[in-house]
Amino acid sequence: MELLDPTVEQPAQAIDFAPRPKSLSGKRVALIENTKYNSDRLLEKIGDILKREHGVAEWKVFHKHNAGVPAHQEIIDEVKASYDLVVAGIGD
């Protein structure tokens, strides 16, 4: 008997990671919040620690539309234009 395969063969995707900075000093950090309860508070604390202990210049929290979608284009555009690093966090 010959059977047909009900799955899809996903083409392999190669993803390059951006090089890690040697130091956080003076960097601008984008914090991507996924709307889950308390995730904003957690990220704000992380932002404060990065500033206080690692010399980060500034941080800003960006809010996704909801937890099930990627960051929307406006977030990506602003982060690309004005930030050096991203921290994406979930609260659950």
Add this chain to the structure above:
Amino acid sequence: MPSLLSKRHKVEDLDAVEFCFQQGWTDGLPVIPPTEDRVVAMLKAAGLEPNDHVGAIENRAVAVTAEKVALNAVMAGCRPEYMKVVVAAVQAICDPAWGYHGPGTSTGGAAVLMIVNGPVVRELDINSGDNLFGPGWRANATIGRALRLVMRNVAGSKPGLLDRGTLGHPGKLSYVIGENEVTSPWTPLHVERGFRKEQSTVTILAADAPHQFYNQLSNTAEGILTTCADDMRISGNVMGQPQYVLILAGEHMRTIAADGWTKAEIRKFVFEHTHNSHEHLKRTHRMAGAIQPGDDTRMRPLVAAPEDILVVAAGGEAGAFSAYIPGWASKRSSQAITKVVK
């Protein structure tokens, strides 16, 4: 018809059903082995070519072809004439407003509730009566199963891997009902949602399990719906404001209709009687923060608007029971979607 494009497997030393289990293609129940003749029959019944585009799930980077839908419909045990309903359901889960990546993966454990309307309900013998959510009807059992197999085999929602439902529920095997348009006194769901009565549609909602409520006492619309609202007020993701489906079965349907209530009036009443006080939500640890003066009269509705309660006439003619079904998570994350069965 052009030849089928899927990878082929020769199965000689093993039972074909067992082979499907070994490949990880099934939902835990045996499947019909997907052979070429069966897949071709499925495509022909819907007038589709193998490579026809059915939909795409952007966040999963997945395109769904008619061939893959047909293959999974064969495995689910669908008759070829069910294929057009499965296709409409697949188009619905691909709609960005349904937001596949949430209900297709979430710990919240949503199933895909499918409500079928229009002539196709009678044509395909889709159950809208006795044992509404129970076994016994091939169309109900296999159409939803086919959709779930597409989610598993094409979109990658494998339980324990991408589908991380903490509890899930039995509706994740199949969760298909028809609306009872024959004896219902009300406007069918699809007509309320902007389609013509003679059109056939599928409405999907990412949904929790059904909650049955009892009212064997009241002979008024207000009495039955007061019980319903009291049962429903604290249910599902109380703070999320998801959409709800309210299923009104035979006896309750007749009692409510005898009082002259329309679906719009039912929605309005249930909406107005399912508010919770901030005091209650805080005291029961659903809303954050300490109780403040005035919280006992500060109210939060269960759903954002009356229109977020989808009223459906369905279920057995006898028995003073009905049910409500909380949608998954929140309307912000996933909305009910209606697609035409072509």
